Amino acid sequence: MAGGGAIDPKSDPIVTRLANEDKKWFYQKPNLLYLYMMLFPTCMGIELTSGFDSQMINALQIVPFWKEYFGQPQGALKGIIAAAYSLGAILSLPFIPIVNDKFGRRWSIFGGSIIMVIGALIQGFSQHVAMYIIARMILGFGIPTCIVSGSSLIGELAYPKERPIMTSLFNVAYFVGQIIAAAICFGTNNIKSNWAWRIPSLLQICPSLLQLCFVFFLPESPRWLITKDRGEEARAILEKYHGEGDGGKEFVVAEFAQMQTTIQLELEASKKSWLDLFKTAGMRRRVLITTMLGLFTQWSGNTLISYYLGDLLKMIGYTDSTYVQKINVSIACWSLVCAFTVSMLVTSIRRRVMYLACTISLLCCYIAWTVSMERAQTAAQAGTPNNAANIATLFFIYAYSPCYNMGYNALTYTYMVEVWPYAERSSGIAFFQLFGRLAGFFTTFVNPIGLDSVGWKYLISYCCWLAYEVVFVYFFFPETFGRTLEELAFMFEDQELNEQQARAVEKVLNNQHAETMSLGGEKGKSEIREHVV
Secondary structure, eight states, X not given: OTTOOOOXXXXXXXXXXXXXXXXXXXGGOHHHHHHHHHHIIIIITHHHHHHHHHXXXXXXXXXXXXXXXXXXXXXXXXXXXXXXXXXXXXXXGGGHHHHHHHXXXXXXXXXXXXXXXXXXXXXXXXXXXXXXXXXXXXXXXXXXXXXXXXXXXXXXXXXXXXXXXXXXXXXXXXXHHHHHHHHHHHHHTTOSSTHHHHHHXXXXXXXXXXXXXXXXXXXXXXXXXXXXXOHHHHHHHHHHHHSSSTTHHHHHHHHHHHHHHXXXXXXXXXXXXXXXXXXXXXXXXXXXXXXXXHHHHHTTTHHHHHHHHHHHHHHTTOOOHHHHHHHHHHHHHHHHHHHHHHHTTTTTSOHHHHXXXXXXXXXXXXXXXXXXXXXXXXXXXXXXXXXXXXXHHHHHXXXXXXXXXXXXXXXXXXXXXXHSOHHHHHHHHHHHHHHHHHHHHHHHHHHHHHHHHHGGGHXXXXXXXXXXXXXXXXXXXXXXXXXXXXXXTTTTSOHHHHHHHHHHHHHHHHHHHHHHHHTTOHHHHHHHHHHXX
């Protein structure tokens, strides 16, 4: 079956069922509410940096003092200034799984944030273009460690019912960063000195300072603690944050047993090496999906809008810097609305449906955008502006946002956390980052060259690639909707592993049932029988 995963529909997802039977909302659970409040500045805040960076570089290219200070960068130089962030990220990726495994999620976030603070300071006080490029590489070097650790920590700490929404909101923070950067650049646009670009460059330090301040208010990942033989600490975290719902004690017992068993089975087959990603057919399929998703998130035409909106608008006759900055801010706000709305739907709509809707709508949008861009640019070159085509081009630039956010923003880290089992999760998400950053580096470098060389015809290349994305998603993306991370851990492997995991959870619940009965707990007897077949 196209795109089908290997999850056995007959297997009993005990932990998922127990979580769904809990009718309490997260805001009725004080400890869980505190956890989510701490996750926002610490983990969601990580993507503020990425959003801030893309919008800042986009906006600064319109600022006269930035262009004058760095010698009116064009073509390849403009491309390398934007792409240096991705290049720095690529250089850090081999170290991420090692750092995550040795130091845990929290210390990895802390270390990455320190590196980004240093990069932002150098960026803001740059004396020449080479220094600015190096500063952006340092910023890029720090961000992947934080992204991999932060997205994993959200998925590993959140309660199963809210986990898809929480991991989806991780990428929504990207647009908050964009709005902040766009607003700051709009405010500094009229400063008649180099501080017009130095202030935004220095303020990129702020998200990292948030992580440094709040990261140790969060607990460590229970799954990481289990791998370090610190099971009692892991159980205490689960009891505190996941044990406040209806039937909380029983849920924590089942969840802890599921984690222990699954991680034990994973580690038996894992050597904690990059080669583990290619060892089995199931792992190789995960690598293929991860590679393509990394490329799709950057090669779907989004970097044109994120980094080169000013160039696109200039091609259709919009050159006033204040007007372009206003469009910048409005697109960032619109993208935030779209991203947040879609994130609220991830618990209701299946993953494959959202990805297919995303890719098909992107293809339609880009084809229409290419046509309108051709009409607008042809008219502009002839000296007879086509206002209808200009407005249509602007419309499709705005229409692009809900199409892209439907899949590649809202689901990216939700899907990666679900596709990869714990033992390979850091390596898997780092692999995703590798291809995403390579694709981002390539497109941010090539985009200005392509636009300068062939104008609107450059958009045709994206139309062809988007058609390929539709086909790949249909045939290769598995469905991961409605299961816990442990229930998805062996979706491409032998079903015996899933059954072994389920038997371990049932055994623990049966033992709890026996203890309850020995104490005369008739209520416990009826409750356990409902959950254990």
